[in-house]
Amino acid sequence: MGYLEIRTGRNGRVTYRARYRDIHGRLQTAGTYTNEREADRAWQRAENLSGAARIGDPRRGRVKFGKYIEETWFPNHVIEASTRENYRYTLDAYILPELGDMRIGEILPNDIREWIVTLQGPDYRLNPPTIRVCKVIVDAIFTTAFNDHVTIIHPGKGVKTPPLASRPKEIITAEQFDEIYRALPNDFMRLLVETDIESGLRWGELTELRAKDLNSRTGMLTVSRAVVQLTAKDRPDNQNFVVKEYPKDREWRRFRIASHLADKLAAHITAANLGPDDLLFTMPVQRTARRNRPAVLPDPESLGRTEPNAKDRTYLHGTCSAYTAGKCRCQFCRDAMATYRAERRATNKDSPRTPRTVATDGHIGRGWFRNAIWIPTLSKVNLGFNFTPHGLRHAHASWLLNGGADLQVVKERLGHASITTTEKYLHTLPTADETALDALDAVRRPTREASPSAPNTATATELAELHELRQTLAKVRQLHEALGLKP
Template sequence: MGFSRPRTGKDGKIRYAAVYRDLRGNIRHAGTFATQAQADKAWQKALAKLTLERLPDPGKGRQSFRRYVEEVWFPNHVIELRTRENYDYEINRHIMPWFANMRMIDVMPIDVREWVTHLRNEGVNPPTIRYCMTILSAIFTTALNDMVIVLHPCKGVRTPPVPKKKRTIITPEQFDVLYEALPNARMQLLVETKVETGLRWGELTELRIQDLDLTTRTLTVSRVVIELASKYHPEGGRFLVKDYPKDREHRVLKLSRQITDKLATYTRAEQLHDGELLFFLRSQELSQPPRLRVLADPDTLGLTARNEAGRTYRHGTLSGYSAGKCRCQHCKNAYAHYRAQRRATGKDSPRSRRVVNSDGHIPRAWFRDHVWKPAIKTAKLRVYVRPHDLRHAHASWLLAGGADLQVVRDRLGHASISTTEKYLHTLPDDNDSTLDAFSKIRNRSKPDNQQATG
């Protein structure tokens, strides 16, 4: 709807403003003109343009994939910041090199299939290919909804199958060995709290004193901390606290008496108060001593494999690393020692030592490298266990002990109970009862079994 509105200027002359309402009902102006006819023509033209912009336009599909993703889709796609960081990496690493210069309307299913084949030939693993396909499909779904394209090129395109890996469930006996291998009592308490509660890493490291009620032995999970690259952080930092956990629902966990007593002793010893982190990184833990390298005598290490020119070099030498392209620890140590000497004498631009960027939260990588991996090595477990596997162990132990499936689901914050069901019968000794039942029927005809039953 539009109309012409007369207005009198400072010179006393009457002019006409072209006025119309947009789709939201807001008043818009298309200019001021000397005659009413010109004003009517202007607002009618503006309304026609507004209507055309809402109709499919083949010209939209002629824009390049890069332009649509970088200027339209990615800036306006509502996702979590951590997911945005992951999307940005995969788009630039695996998607953009193939589709960047193609027009949106020209991308067909055959192009997507060729891209999948290309990734397989490049050695990209199936889970990454499936993740990239999820991103690409989201891009073209939005483009289809925006009427940029008329065909979804990802529909019907299959990715390599991703085999389901068996979850590593640490047994209570293995946990006890790992527990003793941890470096100090504080890290032991952190790990024990994780296996007793099943918290995710971001939930565990964001726990604060006010979340712990020692009287009722309950723990409230209401926040989570995530680690981001500075370019994705709203304030250029490293850690970002979200006021909701992964399932977007606060939950309250009941604690055992023994872990409650340990946490009470710990909070008193550390003199922690409301608002402070329960588990935090101390300042002295941030600075790590320089790594000591023991350089072996190259004459005792033998020769490297032949390079492209058919030549071999001694291990533990610069030639072994550079010309022989050997990456054994001896050759790497020799090259690192050479570079350190050059920096010390000012021959190379010195690079500042990497430091742990923390606001008190324990970085996941720092814990893995300085606490977890050394403990795994010392414990000499026959399987490798990740910190997140303690969450799996918590669920498995609860169900093996007879806990209700729905209660375990609520405790872990699973969105679907089918996720919790995957932890049923996951302990190695859970199959013993099944084998005993099989043996009872299988061997009932044997004489020894008959005498035993007689």
């Protein structure tokens, strides 16, 4: 209940200050007036507005969808730092431009369906997985709004996204892994990758391992933390890596690794003189040297000319003009431009540009590892399919189950929240169907061999021997006929 504070000025003039308490019980002022009736109306109006946007008030749904996200939902939504970064990008790119200016209480299921069609259209051309991610975020927003009685319906309920086919996992065999292992550039990277495939750790868990997490006597490895790499320009406190004091499943886990791997890790800890809190795997020293250039550049007249540019002009290869105006990036043009820049730096006409390096606090960046180590290694190994570093975790699970490990043990080892997730790795190796084929062959072989219409499965050697036998028999018959003998 509001009230008025009556004040008398030095000149004897009476004013009325409208006071009221907000929903938190704090005393607020609605203004000062010379008229008592206006002051009463002011505190009543302010009190009503203070109570607005409470349960059952239809004015709650008048706020725009974008404003609700920016002022209410997103700042107060408790999510992981990496998830918040992904949400921020998706909201800015695909959700707010289409739905942000609509009032949240007026958005209907048909509006969500139209939005999904728009994401499939020529303006966005999003694939089904990305559309599904967008829909998940929108559903999360409306779930919160519905629970808070901001809107009376959940417009995302029952709205379908484009179907997404579930593809079988591509799992490498032990032989294929050995090829990758041998192609890695150095022993440090071999130890990192071997630890990954023999432990099944996620990348954030692997790169946050510290010396104290390994018990070299028992071979037990403790997973109690994970690191997240942030890449957005507006990341909190400009941090690249954020260490979480819990793994993804929010539960510590401890399991044993092979003795040969435990010995290698122990030797690595000793050789690197690592303390208990030091990272097992740290970012290698990055090369800052500039690219090597040839001592003598070839004659541009002998290299030919570039393809016509937008202005239909061509330039000699191995010249700065071809690099800048011709947009040619062949080795000759790059060498010519690098030499030109080096000469200018040598005469202090250009300030040297700082070579690019990955900002890190010691953790190995996922992008750096993929581009500098993993992709060059796979280029030397012809797997026939795309294989990511996370595939090492899939291979670990598949190998364990294929080797006869208990399903529950594998679940606990990998840190899966549900055993259904672990079951997806059953029968994923290329040899998984051999038992079924053997069973089928055991049933089909007797009838196949007895069937007169069964296809000839003789080998090439058997066919050649049969042909020679028929020729010999024909010669014997000819000899019998020549001698007048009866067969």
